[in-house]
Amino acid sequence: MQRRTALKNVATTLAGLAALPAWANGWNQQQLSKTHFLTPAEDTLLAEVVETIIPATDTPGAKELGVHRFVQKMLDDCYDQKAQESFKAGLAALDGFSQQIFKKPFAEGTAPQRIYILEGTELSDDPAKKAFFGMVKNLTIQGYMNSEYVMTNLTHYEMIPGRFHGCVPVEKA
Amino acid sequence: MPNFNIDSQKARTYDAIVIGSGMSGGWAAKEFTEKGLKTLVLERGRDVKHNVDYPTTNKMPWEFEHRERMPREVVEANPIQSKCYNFKESAAHFFIRDQDQPYVQEKPFDWIRGYQVGGKSMLWARQTQRWSKYDFEGPARDGFAVEWPIGYDDIAPWYSYVEKFAGITGNKDGLDALPDGEFLAPHEMTCVEKYFKEKVAGTYKDRHIIIGRAAHLTDPQQIHYDQGRAKCQHRVMCERGCPFGGFFSANASTIPWAMKTGNMTLRPHSVVHSIIYDEKKQKATGVRVIDANTKEMTEFYARVIFVNAAAINSNLILLNSTSSRFPNGLGNDSGTLGRYFAFHNYRARISGEYEGFLDTTTDGRRPNGSYIPRFRNLYKQETSGPASRFLRGYAAGFSAHRRSGSDRDSLGASLKESLLHPELGNWSVGSHMMGETIPKESNYLALDPSLKDPYGLPQLKINVAYDDNDEKMVKDYLEQMTEMFTMAGFTNLRTSDSKQAPGLDIHEMGGVRMGKDPKTSMLNKWHQLHEVPNVFVTDGASMTSTSTQNPSLTYMAFTARAANHAVEEMKKKNL
Ligand SMILES: Cc1cc2nc3c(=O)[nH]c(=O)nc-3n(C[C@H](O)[C@H](O)[C@H](O)COP(=O)(O)OP(=O)(O)OC[C@H]3O[C@@H](n4cnc5c(N)ncnc54)[C@H](O)[C@@H]3O)c2cc1C
Ligand code: SF4
Numbered sequence: 053m054q055r056r057t058a059l060k061n062v063a064t065t066l067a068g069l070a071a072l073p074a075w076a077n078g079w080n081q082q083q084l085s086k087t088h089f090l091t092p093a094e095d096t097l098l099a100e101v102v103e104t105i106i107p108a109t110d111t112p113g114a115k116e117l118g119v120h121r122f123v124q125k126m127l128d129d130c131y132d133q134k135a136q137e138s139f140k141a142g143l144a145a146l147d148g149f150s151q152q153i154f155k156k157p158f159a160e161g162t163a164p165q166r167i168y169i170l171e172g173t174e175l176s177d178d179p180a181k182k183a184f185f186g187m188v189k190n191l192t193i194q195g196y197m198n199s200e201y202v203m204t205n206l207t208h209y210e211m212i213p214g215r216f217h218g219c220v221p222v223e224k225a
Numbered sequence: 226m227p228n229f230n231i232d233s234q235k236a237r238t239y240d241a242i243v244i245g246s247g248m249s250g251g252w253a254a255k256e257f258t259e260k261g262l263k264t265l266v267l268e269r270g271r272d273v274k275h276n277v278d279y280p281t282t283n284k285m286p287w288e289f290e291h292r293e294r295m296p297r298e299v300v301e302a303n304p305i306q307s308k309c310y311n312f313k314e315s316a317a318h319f320f321i322r323d324q325d326q327p328y329v330q331e332k333p334f335d336w337i338r339g340y341q342v343g344g345k346s347m348l349w350a351r352q353t354q355r356w357s358k359y360d361f362e363g364p365a366r367d368g369f370a371v372e373w374p375i376g377y378d379d380i381a382p383w384y385s386y387v388e389k390f391a392g393i394t395g396n397k398d399g400l401d402a403l404p405d406g407e408f409l410a411p412h413e414m415t416c417v418e419k420y421f422k423e424k425v426a427g428t429y430k431d432r433h434i435i436i437g438r439a440a441h442l443t444d445p446q447q448i449h450y451d452q453g454r455a456k457c458q459h460r461v462m463c464e465r466g467c468p469f470g471g472f473f474s475a476n477a478s479t480i481p482w483a484m485k486t487g488n489m490t491l492r493p494h495s496v497v498h499s500i501i502y503d504e505k506k507q508k509a510t511g512v513r514v515i516d517a518n519t520k521e522m523t524e525f526y527a528r529v530i531f532v533n534a535a536a537i538n539s540n541l542i543l544l545n546s547t548s549s550r551f552p553n554g555l556g557n558d559s560g561t562l563g564r565y566f567a568f569h570n571y572r573a574r575i576s577g578e579y580e581g582f583l584d585t586t587t588d589g590r591r592p593n594g595s596y597i598p599r600f601r602n603l604y605k606q607e608t609s610g611p612a613s614r615f616l617r618g619y620a621a622g623f624s625a626h627r628r629s630g631s632d633r634d635s636l637g638a639s640l641k642e643s644l645l646h647p648e649l650g651n652w653s654v655g656s657h658m659m660g661e662t663i664p665k666e667s668n669y670l671a672l673d674p675s676l677k678d679p680y681g682l683p684q685l686k687i688n689v690a691y692d693d694n695d696e697k698m699v700k701d702y703l704e705q706m707t708e709m710f711t712m713a714g715f716t717n718l719r720t721s722d723s724k725q726a727p728g729l730d731i732h733e734m735g736g737v738r739m740g741k742d743p744k745t746s747m748l749n750k751w752h753q754l755h756e757v758p759n760v761f762v763t764d765g766a767s768m769t770s771t772s773t774q775n776p777s778l779t780y781m782a783f784t785a786r787a788a789n790h791a792v793e794e795m796k797k798k799n800l
Contacts, residue, residue, distance in 0.1 A: 106641045113641075129296040167636045193633065197644060200287045206645055211285065214458045215589035218413035222586050222649065 089136050090124055094143055098123060098188075100159045101146070104166040105192045111206065114196050122195035123188065135187065142173055142184020149173070234526065239265040239490070241791070242512055242527040244497045244542065247344020249764040249780040250533030251475030251483070252387065256788035258488035262795075265525055266480075266489060267514060269496040269534075270340030273319075273347065275453075275476045279466030281315040289314040308729055309337045311348050316464040319347045326678050331688040335728035336537060342493060343476035344535060345731070346777075348464050351440040351472050351592065353393050353778040354620075355384050355404045359603055360772035363661075367606065367616045370565055370664045371740040373769050374750035377404070383782040391473040391781065392449050394593070395438035403435075403598040403774075410444040411436045416582045417625035417652045418595045424713040432600045432709070434623055437593040440473035440778075452478050461590040472592070494518055496680050499546040500530060500555055500760060509555070509760045515680045529759050529791050529800055532737075533784065536765030540566075540670045540736040541685055543747075543762070556754030559745055563670040565738050566689055567771045569730040570619070570660030572722050573699045575706045577715040578651040579625065586627040586649060594624040597656070599773045601701065608701065615697040619660035620773035621706070628653045654715050658702040661773045662727075663694055664735045689727045732776050734768035752787040759800050763787045 103115035150158040174185040203209040240262035243253040257264040293313040300307045306320040321338045339345040358377040364370040388407040396411035422434035441457040454470030463472045470477040483489040494517040503510045511526035532539045546555035554562045601618030628650035631643045668689045676684040703720045740746020743755035754760045763784040794800040
């Protein structure tokens, strides 16, 4: 086979993005139970939390990119019950904190007020609340940085770099 | 009716049978079919066709629902496979489910498996180094296991043969410890890797840092285009299957090549149960196969049988092939079958930072790293004293990359700003050990007398452990690397010993070892069972000792050499 034909074959495959066949599907979530561990109200609150961590500026924030859905999916499918319970506890505490300090629910606070409340959970003596802060922050960052929007428009992910240079000046990289 | 039976038997008769279609079996298939032999390749898993059956290969990172992390239920149901770093959303479908083949861990052993056409060649890290004469001479010099019946000179031409076809990138470094091969253009070392190379060369006359040798087409030749493969595009997502055929796998290379000859019958879903031994003819006549879907047993026949089921399963098949002539497993007059099992010691790591070269970085991705060939006890035994004397040595991986990261302390707009504008940090440097282990009689595989797997085959008992030699080697590796890293000015050094169980190195070897003497070994210098010469074992099971190199290149060279020998012997009517 000539080089050109080989490359043509490759191009054909690249064009056909196949759906997962049954044998590969067996490994993903479709077999898993579909119960979401957050109620719709908690989901709405979580959307405000991720937005507080990564807000809209001149580019979309975490809420618009659906990062709260990703956070919930990870907790649903990948975390154990103990982690899920800590998460719920941490989330539930936010409104209470906010009422106590600012006399309004978390979602109605200004950005600095919400940040203040979130940082409060980080400093909490309650290990569940502390754990909540770590989980929600890390998952939010992961979901945002690995979202299609960010990888396509902001960080310009390269699927096929086609090169490796071991030692280049920093400006050129 | 009798005629019908004879016809059916004829339809199930081939010149050669190959058990397993992975890294080594693919080579047997290629060699036999090219030479015109009608060849039956039996594979217990499903078919995986190059490109057609790579369902995740073009997926973007955000298309993986859990961003590559495996769901909890899957991890809990597969505690063994999930220890492998490639067991992730983009590649988990190339591993077995633990429940497909249970086994008894008399001592902890992580048996990582990929059952499909291509076997583990779909999943490997593609590191390919030749053995040197010092490796083959090891057991004789240091008095362990038994002497190898072959040496470097026997195998060197076959290394060349498989390297040219598979496509191996590397640099001609001219080192005794690691002979050069037929290399395609080398990958580049990073600034700090080059710096470390020079520093080490200036301090130790016998220690070298080189660019890794790997099965990637950096510079494809006509023979690779003929296979339908093209230049590696540096995606570094090889475990998904490569649309370019940029790395060597049986799926992209040997299997389609054998298929094209028209001489291969590839039979997936065919679990080989045992090899049939005919007492009158005093040879093996075929194999018994369980259909993975219907569980029905069928026999297939051939003049020559190649066992390439990967080391542990090759042992299992021979142990399960009993007859009144061989009550303890096929060709097992020596009683060594399943014994002298060994692996590689991958426990220790070291990492650190380097504050130099801050005006430089890397660009693109490299499916390879740098490599430190074995230097310990190479020419002679040099470690001594009760606390530090150990036999053999270790090779090591080494790599250095510029770190890039963001300050994640804040929340809100400033966090977002810093995430989107990561800053370059120091270079991070790291190394992991790859230690030789000593095959011992007490490290063994055996059949459990009562437990069966879902196909009715006996379960294996695996009884393999580290020993004092391994512990001392871990210690020495960490000491020597700490010394070398410190000498090079690397800081913030962190050492670790994962204490991972044997098996996770995925370099299982032995149990059907080669040797000169039929009383103490299973295979002769052509990989034939001493007592059943038309059965060949050419995968990791045949290894007399383990050396420090990644083993697959050697299995491939062994297989090509043995297959060509078998064809010659068949022509001479000796088989
Ligand atoms: C993550 C990972 C990284 C690795 N990195 C490297 C590396 O960098 N360098 C290196 O040299 N090696 C590496 N390896 C190891 C390498 O993959 C193996 O050494 C190699 O695949 C062994 O070849 P094989 O033919 O013996 O077995 P395999 O390639 O595993 O093929 C064996 C085949 O036999 C089939 N089979 C088993 N039992 C039966 C039966 N009873 N009947 C029918 N068929 C059967 C299996 O389904 C399988 O397809 C790595 C492995 C993994 C998983
Ligand atoms: S690094 Fe090369 S071989 Fe691996 S997936 Fe990419 S292009 Fe293919």
